[in-house]
Amino acid sequence: MLAHVRPAIVLLALFTLLTGLAYPLAMTGVAAVLFPRQAGGSLILRDGKVVGSALIGQNFVSTKYFHSRPSATSAPDPKDPSKTIDAPYNADSSGGSNLGPTSKALIDRVKAGVEAKRAEGWTGPLPADALTASASGLDPDISPENALLQAPEVARARGLDAGEVRQLVLAQARNPWMGFFGESRVNVLKLNLALDQME
Amino acid sequence: MTLAGWLQIGLILGLVALTTRPLGLYMARVFSGERTFLSPVLGPVERAFYRLAGVAPEREQTWLAYTRAMLVFSVAGFVSLYVILRLQAYLPFNPRHFDNVPPDLAFNTAISFLTNTNWQAYGGETTMSNFSQMAGLATHNFLSAATGVALAIAVTRAFARHSATTLGNFWVDMTRAALYVFLPVSLLIAIALIAAGVPQTLAGSVDATTLEGAKQTIALGPIASQEAIKQFGTNGGGFFNANAAHPFENPNAWTNLLQIWALLAVSFGLVITFGKMVGSEKQGWAFFKIIAVILASAVAIVYAAESMGNPLLTHLGLDPTGGNMEGKETRFGIALSSLFAAATTGTSCGGVNAMQDSFTPIGGMIPMFLIQLGEIVPGGVGSGLYGLVVFAIISVFVAGLMVGRTPEFLGKKIESREVKLAMLAVLILPLSILGFAAVAALLPSALSSLANNGPHGLSEILYAYTSATGNNGSAFAGLNANTPWYNVTLGIAMVLGRFAYVAPVMAMAGSIAAKKKVAASLGTFPTDGNLFVGLMVGVILIVGGLQFFPALALGPIVEHFLMFAGKIF
Numbered sequence: 001m002l003a004h005v006r007p008a009i010v011l012l013a014l015f016t017l018l019t020g021l022a023y024p025l026a027m028t029g030v031a032a033v034l035f036p037r038q039a040g041g042s043l044i045l046r047d048g049k050v051v052g053s054a055l056i057g058q059n060f061v062s063t064k065y066f067h068s069r070p071s072a073t074s075a076p077d078p079k080d081p082s083k084t085i086d087a088p089y090n091a092d093s094s095g096g097s098n099l100g101p102t103s104k105a106l107i108d109r110v111k112a113g114v115e116a117k118r119a120e121g122w123t124g125p126l127p128a129d130a131l132t133a134s135a136s137g138l139d140p141d142i143s144p145e146n147a148l149l150q151a152p153e154v155a156r157a158r159g160l161d162a163g164e165v166r167q168l169v170l171a172q173a174r175n176p177w178m179g180f181f182g183e184s185r186v187n188v189l190k191l192n193l194a195l196d197q198m199e
Numbered sequence: 200m201t202l203a204g205w206l207q208i209g210l211i212l213g214l215v216a217l218t219t220r221p222l223g224l225y226m227a228r229v230f231s232g233e234r235t236f237l238s239p240v241l242g243p244v245e246r247a248f249y250r251l252a253g254v255a256p257e258r259e260q261t262w263l264a265y266t267r268a269m270l271v272f273s274v275a276g277f278v279s280l281y282v283i284l285r286l287q288a289y290l291p292f293n294p295r296h297f298d299n300v301p302p303d304l305a306f307n308t309a310i311s312f313l314t315n316t317n318w319q320a321y322g323g324e325t326t327m328s329n330f331s332q333m334a335g336l337a338t339h340n341f342l343s344a345a346t347g348v349a350l351a352i353a354v355t356r357a358f359a360r361h362s363a364t365t366l367g368n369f370w371v372d373m374t375r376a377a378l379y380v381f382l383p384v385s386l387l388i389a390i391a392l393i394a395a396g397v398p399q400t401l402a403g404s405v406d407a408t409t410l411e412g413a414k415q416t417i418a419l420g421p422i423a424s425q426e427a428i429k430q431f432g433t434n435g436g437g438f439f440n441a442n443a444a445h446p447f448e449n450p451n452a453w454t455n456l457l458q459i460w461a462l463l464a465v466s467f468g469l470v471i472t473f474g475k476m477v478g479s480e481k482q483g484w485a486f487f488k489i490i491a492v493i494l495a496s497a498v499a500i501v502y503a504a505e506s507m508g509n510p511l512l513t514h515l516g517l518d519p520t521g522g523n524m525e526g527k528e529t530r531f532g533i534a535l536s537s538l539f540a541a542a543t544t545g546t547s548c549g550g551v552n553a554m555q556d557s558f559t560p561i562g563g564m565i566p567m568f569l570i571q572l573g574e575i576v577p578g579g580v581g582s583g584l585y586g587l588v589v590f591a592i593i594s595v596f597v598a599g600l601m602v603g604r605t606p607e608f609l610g611k612k613i614e615s616r617e618v619k620l621a622m623l624a625v626l627i628l629p630l631s632i633l634g635f636a637a638v639a640a641l642l643p644s645a646l647s648s649l650a651n652n653g654p655h656g657l658s659e660i661l662y663a664y665t666s667a668t669g670n671n672g673s674a675f676a677g678l679n680a681n682t683p684w685y686n687v688t689l690g691i692a693m694v695l696g697r698f699a700y701v702a703p704v705m706a707m708a709g710s711i712a713a714k715k716k717v718a719a720s721l722g723t724f725p726t727d728g729n730l731f732v733g734l735m736v737g738v739i740l741i742v743g744g745l746q747f748f749p750a751l752a753l754g755p756i757v758e759h760f761l762m763f764a765g766k767i768f
Contacts, residue, residue, distance in 0.1 A: 020338035094441035096554035098677030100655035128521025135444030182452035
């Protein structure tokens with residue numbers, strides 16, 4: 001056994017230097033030179049201030065904005081750090097609901113969501129993404145169907161023409177490459193930024 | 200299910216099939232010690248490493264010395280990683296001033312990364328400094344992967360050689376795997392990921408003011424370099440709690456394609472490496488067919504189950520054509536989430552791009568079953584190949600029983616010792632998975648970690664021990680595993696799954712290497728034809744099924760029927 005100790009320790013140290021430090025630091029250097037925007041998190045600036053990341057969803061509650069999907073992320077309770085409170089789109093603590101398909105908590109949450117949407121005047125089968133929480137809790141996208149159903153309410157809140165808002169949604173929607181690769185989706189933050197620009 | 204969904208799945212699996220042969224032949228050259236196109240650059244580094252470590256590369260080891268070297272290296276890795284995690288508050292690259300990792304969590308995490316499991320009882324963005332992520336976790340992503348490949352190459356040599364006492368040199372095989380296979384490809388993957396939007400920075404976080412005026416703290420870090428080896432080495436430990444579902448780890452369908460390719464590529468390639476090194480590439484392709492048949496069937500079942508959606512939610516008014524979207528990301532949809540789930544559990548990767556706890560009962564059972572088969576379709580890098588060899592031994596043994604002849608595999612007579620050692624390895628899985636799960640299901644303190652009630656709760660426990668023992672690392676993540684009970688018992692399960700499995704396999708390899716090669720005769724059962732492929736698929740499914748079906752019946756299967764009956768918990 002003793003004969004193996006020197007190679008074990010020396011190779012561990014050398015590989016820690018090579019794969020644990022040189023490799024990630026070299027990649028960080030390459031990234032800073034070639035792809036500084038992506039390397040820093042694809043941040044979006046408005047009037048010189050960071051308003052978010054193009055890749056990370058945000059929580060919208062105002063009727064003047066399109067709303068993101070439900071998010072199951074949480075944050076430590078400021079009153080008692082051993083507990084957590086709901087904090088949708090907490091980009092500092094990602095995660096899904098992890099509720100199983102027969103979970104009463106899941107059924108109750110979706111039921112309440114469906115009732116709220118029906119009250120807003122949504123009819124017919126509802127887009128699944130509008131009422132389910134994403135895996136990361138930070139999903140930046142919603143389906144175009146979901147966005148189009150939200151358009152009349154947003155138009156009303158802003159005093160805009162509903163048709164114009166629908167056009168904006170369709171212009172922002174990204175479709176699958178070659179018609180099959182990827183999913184149709186709308187980035188909610190970019191859509192809302194474009195909406196702000198319309199006024 | 201849609202045509203577009205099938206095309207996406209087909210495109211990615213097709214890419215894996217395309218790279219299998221070139222990658223497999225390249226690795227055969229690397230482990231035969233031949234020159235490769237990277238030798239001019241890496242050769243000097245390799246020789247310097249041996250010189251500093253006092254390794255004589257031409258000196259070969261017996262199976263016992265090889266296994267001991269691997270064990271000493273793993274213990275050294277465990278100690279160093281444990282120390283890094285326990286001291287991270289005093290180490291550099293800690294922009295968010297995270298505290299030291301508590302002892303039980305550091306124990307669990309150190310074992311998790313050195314066994315190539317990468318089970319995460321912690322949330323990366325709330326626990327680990329950049330130093331811990333890079334020098335601690337990423338280093339072991341490379342080394343645990345290289346160790347697995349080295350072991351598989353030693354087992355391969357047992358069949359390639361005859362009347363041999365040695366199986367190669369662990370230090371050489373491990374070093375060459377890390378230098379010639381994992382490092383160069385990870386560099387390319389990392390750069391592609393950065394270009395596609397994965398952050399790579401030493402900053403800890405950035406604060407944004409949202410459009411509605413709220414403050415959003417966005418966690419950042421050296422993510423791309425970690426993500427590349429995490430997938431390519433079938434490690435699976437995410438930079439973030441949400442793993443590859445996090446938009447920073449996996450921002451779009453293209454990065455998703457690259458990651459699924461990366462997590463399958465080496466394990467697929469190694470079956471061709473095996474074939475080439477034992478002198479029968481056709482044997483490698485027979486293994487390829489076995490993996491492909493089981494994995495493709497698994498993808499199809501998960502995709503079908505998830506596409507149907509959750510009938511309980513359809514009943515409330517959700518459009519079932521959207522599928523079961525709870526715990527899934529819009530940009531991946533049902534098809535790419537289903538493919539990822541099957542690929543990450545067919546290999547021992549364990550990274551996820553959707554939360555499997557929220558899958559439909561059948562959609563969540565298939566990933567668990569793939570791990571329970573022994574992580575062989577195609578399994579972890581290296582560990583998948585030696586697992587396949589174990590099942591090949593059992594298959595020729597079963598065939599030998601049928602016709603009453605001494606079984607042979609690749610010209611080596613398979614006798615009682617080899618079969619006993621193979622079965623010993625296979626039986627570690629049910630012992631650890633079912634044993635620990637049974638105890639946890641009775642312990643009130645273990646049950647208080649459950650996020651779901653009813654049969655789904657049992658599935659959470661069963662999945663945790665399955666994942667740990669199979670060295671997979673994915674989870675039904677609702678289970679709060681960061682408790683002393685789970686941290687310790689899952690840590691033990693990971694050790695059993697890696698070392699108690701591979702020790703008998705290496706003993707078996709030693710005894711096979713020592714045998715003479717006998718020429719194939721008319722009575723030899725060919726192991727590279729479709730009859731053998733069918734037989735081995737059957738043996739894998741029957742052995743896996745018999746062991747775990749009763750437990751699965753009480754978890755996901757009963758939940759499936761209760762879901763359709765409208766029962767909730």
